[in-house]
Amino acid sequence: MSISGPGFCRKLGPSQMRFQLSIGVRRSSLMIKPWEVLSSKIELEDRWIKVRADDCQRSDGLIIKPYYVLEYADWVCVLAITPDGNVVLTTEYRHGVRSIVTGLPSGVVDKEDSGPEGTARRELLEETGYTSEHMVPLGSLYANCTNQPNLVHYFLARDAELTGTPALDANEQIDVELVPWEQVRSTPFLRQSHHVACLHLAEKYFDVCSPATIV
Missing domain, CATH: 2.40.50 (OB fold (Dihydrolipoamide Acetyltransferase, E2P))
Incomplete structure (x- = not known):
């Protein structure tokens, strides 16, 4: 996976940047063909x-x-950062691993949504009550190439503000916590692979597009 090129960051507004991700494909010498x-x-x-x-x-x-x-339908994952540099984390029971897990706001792209960004905005609000006027797309990756064709779409929600009340599904119980960005980076809070991927893509964004500040 490479991140490069003069069009890598393009300013969209006073504090919003577009992050473009290019994925290099290695050609095999084994003449592997699709089944x-x-x-x-x-x-x-x-x-x-x-x-x-x-x-x-x-x-x-x-x-x-x-x-x-x-x-599966496509998924989204959102790393939301408040103006004072805190990451919005969610903690809930995950029955697949029968454990209480801390992660990022995430969910399924519904047909009624206006694309993955619309889903990201909806899930952030529904799970945490936070919204953001500066939603930055970080790229999309396969969830599991082995036997899942769906994509995970990653977003960075800058300057996230608490503007509403969570509207959880009947089967959801979610605790919301604010943790400083540097603490999230240095401590293994995130245990789901696509949430960790979102964190690393956000780090790349800040390193290349906005190295001086995360807010």
């Missing part, structure tokens, strides 16, 4: 996930079946 999908079957589908079973054939003739693909 041929011989057949597909939907094993499970609901509002959250679609489980697809593919029967595939490699270019050398090897048959791989079934190969399960988990089709």
Whole structure:
């Protein structure tokens, strides 16, 4: 992953910058080719996930079946920083790991949202009550290339202010905490991989686009 080029940062307003991420692709000398999908079957589908079973054939003739693909909608992850340099963190129970985990505001891109940035704004407000007039896109990465085609879209919410009350889903219980930026950087608060990725992309943004200050 490389971050470079004269158009890397482009000023959009007094305190907002556009962060552009370019991803380099290495060409393999092994002549690796995509698998041929011989057949597909939907094993499970609901509002959250679609489980697809593919029967595939490699270019050398090897048959791989079934190969399960988990089709999720795209996700967003938001690193919100207040004017005085605190990061807005959320703590909630995560049943997948049966643990209480601290992380960043995040969620699923709904069809009703006006794209990933709209989702980022909605999730930030719904989970924390915070909003930001300076939402900076940090880039998008695959959630899990092995068996998930969805992307995670990362955003930096600068000058985040508490302007409302959280509107949680019925199954959500979220505590909101403000932690200084330097403490978040130096302490392993974040234990989810895409939340850590968001933190590192924000660090790159500050290093390249706004090295003097984080607010």
